[in-house]
Amino acid sequence: MAKRIVLFLCWLLCLGFVLPSEATLTVQVTKSVSSALPIAIPSFGAGIPGQPSVAEVVRSDLSHSGLFNVLSPASYPGDPQTPSAVQANAWTGIGATGLAIGSVQRAGQGYVVTVYVYNVATGKELAAKRFSCSPAELHMTAHHVADVIYQAFTGKPGPFASRIAYVRQVGPEYALIVAESDGWNPHVVVQGRMPLLSPVWSPDNRRLAYVTYVNSRATIFVQDLATGQRQAIAPGGQIVSAPSFSPNGQELAYARSEGGETNIFTVDLATGQRRQLTRGGSINTSPSWSPSGEIAFVSDRDGGPQIFVMNSQGGGQHRISFSGNYNASPAFSPDGRKIAFIHRSNGVYALAVMDANGGDLDILDAQGNCDHPSFAKNGQMVIYGTHRGGRKVLAEASIDGRTLAILHGMGDDSQPAWSN
Numbered sequence: 001m002a003k004r005i006v007l008f009l010c011w012l013l014c015l016g017f018v019l020p021s022e023a024t025l026t027v028q029v030t031k032s033v034s035s036a037l038p039i040a041i042p043s044f045g046a047g048i049p050g051q052p053s054v055a056e057v058v059r060s061d062l063s064h065s066g067l068f069n070v071l072s073p074a075s076y077p078g079d080p081q082t083p084s085a086v087q088a089n090a091w092t093g094i095g096a097t098g099l100a101i102g103s104v105q106r107a108g109q110g111y112v113v114t115v116y117v118y119n120v121a122t123g124k125e126l127a128a129k130r131f132s133c134s135p136a137e138l139h140m141t142a143h144h145v146a147d148v149i150y151q152a153f154t155g156k157p158g159p160f161a162s163r164i165a166y167v168r169q170v171g172p173e174y175a176l177i178v179a180e181s182d183g184w185n186p187h188v189v190v191q192g193r194m195p196l197l198s199p200v201w202s203p204d205n206r207r208l209a210y211v212t213y214v215n216s217r218a219t220i221f222v223q224d225l226a227t228g229q230r231q232a233i234a235p236g237g238q239i240v241s242a243p244s245f246s247p248n249g250q251e252l253a254y255a256r257s258e259g260g261e262t263n264i265f266t267v268d269l270a271t272g273q274r275r276q277l278t279r280g281g282s283i284n285t286s287p288s289w290s291p292s293g294e295i296a297f298v299s300d301r302d303g304g305p306q307i308f309v310m311n312s313q314g315g316g317q318h319r320i321s322f323s324g325n326y327n328a329s330p331a332f333s334p335d336g337r338k339i340a341f342i343h344r345s346n347g348v349y350a351l352a353v354m355d356a357n358g359g360d361l362d363i364l365d366a367q368g369n370c371d372h373p374s375f376a377k378n379g380q381m382v383i384y385g386t387h388r389g390g391r392k393v394l395a396e397a398s399i400d401g402r403t404l405a406i407l408h409g410m411g412d413d414s415q416p417a418w419s420n
Contacts, residue, residue: 025183025394025413031404032066037153039098040071040091042079044113047104048138052184054104054113057142060182061160062149064396065381066403071096083116083125091120100149110134115145117152126152139184159376163419164383165189165199165208166394170411176210178225181376181418183407189223198242198372198415202249205419209233209243209252220254222269233267234274244287244295246312253277253287253295264297266312277314288330288339290356296320296330296339307341307358320358329372332356333379334420338399340373340382351384353399364397365404372415385414 039062047053052060062068077090081103091099102115110133117127129148133141140161147158162181167174175191176199189208190196197211197218209222220233220240234240239257246253246266253266264277264287278284282301289295293312298305305328307321321327326344333339336356343352343363350366351373368387375382379399386395392412396405407413 024186025179025407025409027060027064027182028406028408029064029066029403030406031402032069033402036067036069037097038069038071038095039100039149039153040073040076040094040096041100042073042076042081044102044115045081045104048135051139052142054102054138054142054145057139057182057184058100058146058149061143061146061158064182064405065150065159066398066405067150067154068098086116086118088118088120088123096120098149098153100145102145104138107132111138111141113138113141113145115148117149140180143181156380157378159378159381159418162377163205164394164416165201165419166385166413166416167196167199168409168411168413169392176208178208183409189225196415199417200243200245200374201417201419202245203247203420204249207245207249208417209245211241211243220252222252231269234265242286244289246289247291247293253289255285255287264295264314275314277310278317286329288332290332291334291336294336296332298328298330307339309356320356321354322358323361327352331373331375331382333375333399334377335379338375338379340375340384340399342370342373351382351386351395351397353382362399362401364399364401365395370395372417374417376418377420383416383418385416 041055041059044055059070063070075094080086080101099118099120105112113131115129118125127148131141143160146160150158160181165178168177172193174196176189176196177186179186194213199208199210207222207224211218211220218239220243221230223230240254242255244253251266251268255262256265262283262285264284265274267274282299284299286298287295294309296309299308304325306319307327307330308317308319310317329342331340338353339356340353342349345366348366349369351364351370354361371385373382373384381396381398383396392414394407394413394416
């Protein structure tokens with residue numbers, strides 16, 4: 001993980017265009033579980049002036065997951081930063097079930113961040129971890145702390161120490177932005193007056209594939225985030241869309257329109273060798289690779305857009321969505337067991353999930369037209385675009401439908417992708 005953080009710092013410096021702080025996202029929790037765990041997060045001590053403290057980041061992360069009720073610091077009986085200072089009875093007295101304490105200490109040119117997690121009802125320590133980081137990594141380290149706490153109480157990895165890519169439109173300008181999972185530290189990857197569409201991360205998070213326009217034609221680019229170099233996919237004027245990386249990152253699946261037909265192709269990114277996977281007069285688009293190498297895609301071969309699955313050679317094509325007459329934009333979960341997608345329900349393009357075999361469809365958000373779902377790395381949350389108050393915004397929902405948070409920005413934000 002430390003290597004991944006260093007890698008991101010390198011390419012962030014290479015990008016050179018850091019957005020001002022007001023360009024960050026504001027998280028608004030609109031739905032949480034009624035049994036959210038009451039937890040106290042004391043201060044951890046001071047951090048870097050001008051940016052949120054470690055405790056503030058952790059509180060925000062846990063709150064916006066919808067699974068934790070972070071108690072107000074004004075009610076805390078103290079500010080312990082070491083295990084010897086914890087008095088469990090004092091914390092049960094304010095209604096806390098969970099407690100996470102720790103410290104932020106200078107160490108040479110960087111910081112050492114320590115966290116201890118307790119079940120105060122039993123007095124049992126659930127987790128303890130120490131991180132070393134540079135000043136530039138401190139905010140991301142706070143996300144790692146939140147992940148430790150999340151896993152201690154849920155038994156599942158946390159989603160917070162990750163990044164998101166999304167498209168922001170302000171007036172006629174478009175920008176592809178990469179930020180931490182809470183919208184902090186946003187950086188522009190590419191910008192201009194041409195629309196930017198369908199960003200997707202490579203498995204190692206070193207590259208982004210996306211669609212933009214060159215000479216009035218949609219073109220896929222694969223961009224190295226460290227160097228800024230980018231590779232155009234399907235040269236020669238072909239109209240391409242909807243990129244998806246293979247599990248090993250060596251191939252890209254995409255849709256190509258030519259001669260009145262739209263079909264799924266793959267390309268070997270090293271050799272340029274291409275393979276056509278679908279054929280016929282129907283529209284075949286939106287490929288999404290599963291961890292095991294299958295590809296979900298959308299086809300109207302049965303009269304309306306439905307989700308199909310095939311193997312990586314194009315064989316075994318079969319339909320898996322049967323509820324309703326519009327199902328599109330499939331995205332596999334990291335374990336391959338779930339598919340998030342867009343399902344038309346009562347005239348609204350809703351966010352839904354189903355089992356990878358097509359069973360157990362659940363609608364997660366039908367409050368506004370949704371698009372471009374993408375799973376968090378822990379498979380428990382989905383980020384997607386939607387509409388609120390006449391604007392395009394990003395949203396995050398848990399796969400059980402119990403939690404929902406809206407991420408508000410300074411423009412129209414859409415087409416998000418969560419890093420791996």
